[in-house]
Amino acid sequence: MTDNREKYLDLLRDLIAIPSVSARQEGQLEAAQLVGQAFAEAGAEVIIDETYPAPFVFGKFLSHDSAAKTLVIYNHYDVQPEDPIALWATNPFELVAKEGKLFGRGVADDKGHITARLNAIVDYREAHGDWPVNIFFLVEGAEESGSTYFREYLAKYAIEFADTDLVIWESGEVRGADRLEVLGGNKGIITFTLTSETANRDLHSSFATVVDSATWRLIAALNSLRTPTGAIAIDGLYDDAILPNERENELVRSLDVTPTKIKQDFGLQRPLLSETTGEDFYDNLYFKSNLNIEGIQSGYQGAGVKTVTPATASAKLEIRLVPGQIPEDIFQKVVAQLAKNGFGDIQAELTLATPGYRSDMTAPRIQALIALGQRLYSEVEVTPTSPGTGPMYWANEYIQAPIAAVGLAYDDSLVHAPNENIRVADYDKHVELIQALIGSYEVK
Ligand SMILES: [Zn+2]
Structure with a gap:
């Protein structure tokens, strides 16, 4: 068991040494091949699909029991850019191992998950045959670049996943000292660009007494999409949204996220939107759009002064989506508004368009996972959805x-930021958790 721990920490070291930054389309094939090779050595049938610019690695660890169900584990080998490099201590x-922690880009998001889970798979077979x-x-x-080909890939391999019992997602956290978070959903998103064009070229700003600029036009348009207090004013935005049930409402209110904490963490200079609009903080954060x-x-925007009246202005915007909201429909509602x-x-x-997804946290499989967590960790925190976005909808x-x-x-993994790190104890415990999860399929 110790041998495997060293071996897979070495694999983690090798993976981190590959700067597989998807934003720069760097190191992807190399990382895919290394993961594929490790899967094959561990006894998997491996398909590396190079049809896509970032190859997918599919490792099938097959049970000898022909009636066995399937557990799907989803991860990613790409990472966020390392910038700003000057802020990294290593x-x-x-x-780099330091004071009970491991540092490196991707150690938390998401390479550490890959090696810990593979370690668990191998340990399990060695112990049980x-x-x-x-x-x-x-x-x-x-x-990290929007999972561009994930949907197409899943459609291509859908038949393989027919007997799936549970999907373990790529990320996840241990909160505080030892509280395992079990997360069951994420929001969707649309991103869009709004552009104002008001003349065939920029003007001398002496004309701004009589000519309006694209900049003011765009600002006015943007402002028209909110009420003066900051509530979204797009007709029909929530027409198809699936409202949270009572249990989901309760769960998010028991989480370690509070208005006070957010204000302190970010040193907010202004009241929260929920305070100015009178909307509910938890409802907005977890079950509403931004x-x-x-x-x-x-x-x-250059040095000094330029007296110019701009002929064009553009803004990049996003709206996070909750389950039920259809991305293209929400975009049309913006245009109509x-x-x-x-x-x-x-x-x-x-x-960009991805729908949102929430699992039913009362599903027996998820309840069983929560029970496993309760055995291994001092507490379990059940979160029905993250306020962030991911491709869970396509997976489902x-x-x-x-x-x-x-x-x-x-909490301090600094995912996407300089000095990304994990606690060694959390890594080791995750190996145990995945082993226990595999073991839970043993017929008693
Ligand atoms: Zn990430």
């Missing part, structure tokens, strides 16, 4: 089984 592409469940380990390479401006571009508000001249372009469309995220990151 080399981002070197696994076989797996009581088929384990289909699916690793993609473009998760309307976020990701960036605005217009006019002159702009037209209704008198901004039919604003051009809108949809750039083609792998019709409950999805849950349980993982080895923790």
Whole structure:
């Protein structure tokens, strides 16, 4: 067992040494091959599908029991860019052990999950001679860039997943000292660009007494999508949204997230939106959409002064979606609202669309996973949905089984940020948890 621990920590070291940054399309084939090779050595049938720019690695660990169900594990070998590099205390592409922690880009998100889970799979077979469940380990390479080909890939291999009992998601956290989070959903998202064009070229700003600029036009259009207090004003936004049930409402209110904590963490200078709009903090964070401006571009931002009246302005926006909201429909509602508000001249372009998904946390398989967590950790925190986005919806469309995220990151893992790290104890415990999960398929 110790041998495997060293072996898979070495694999983690090798994986972290590959800067598989999907945003730069770097190192993806190399990382895919390394994962595929490790799967094959561990006894899997491996398919590396290189049809996609970021190859998918599919490792099938087959039980000898022909009646065995299938457990799907989903992970990704790509990572976020390491910038800003100056803020790293260690080399981002070197696994560094320090004070009970492991540092390196991807150690939490998501390479540490890959090696810990593989370690558990191998340990289990060595201890018991076989797996009581088929384990289909699916690793993609473009998760950090919107999982562009995930849906297409799943459609292609859907038949393989027919007997799936449970899907273990790529990420997950241990909160506080030893509280395992079991997460069952994520929001969807649309991203879109709004552009205002008001002239065939920028003007000398002396004309701004008589000529309105694209910048003001765009700002007015953006403002028209909210009430003065900051509530979203898009007709029909929640027409098809699936409302949380009583249990889900209770669960999110028991989480370790509070208005006070958010204000302190981010040093907020302004009241929360829920305070200005009178909407409910938890309802908004977990079960409602945002309307976020990701960036605005217009006019002159260089050194000194340039007296110019811009002819174009554009903004990148996003709306996070909850289950039931259809991405293309929500985008059309934005377009319709702009037209209704008198901004039919604003051009809108949809750039990304993923629906949201929530598992039924009362499903027997998820309840059993929660029970396993309660045995190994001092507490379990059940979270029906993350406020963030991921491709769970597509997974559920083609792998019709409950999805849950349980993982080895923790509150200070600094995922996507400099000095990404995990606690060694969480890593080791995750290996145990996955082994216990595999063991739970043993017929008693
Ligand atoms: Zn990530």
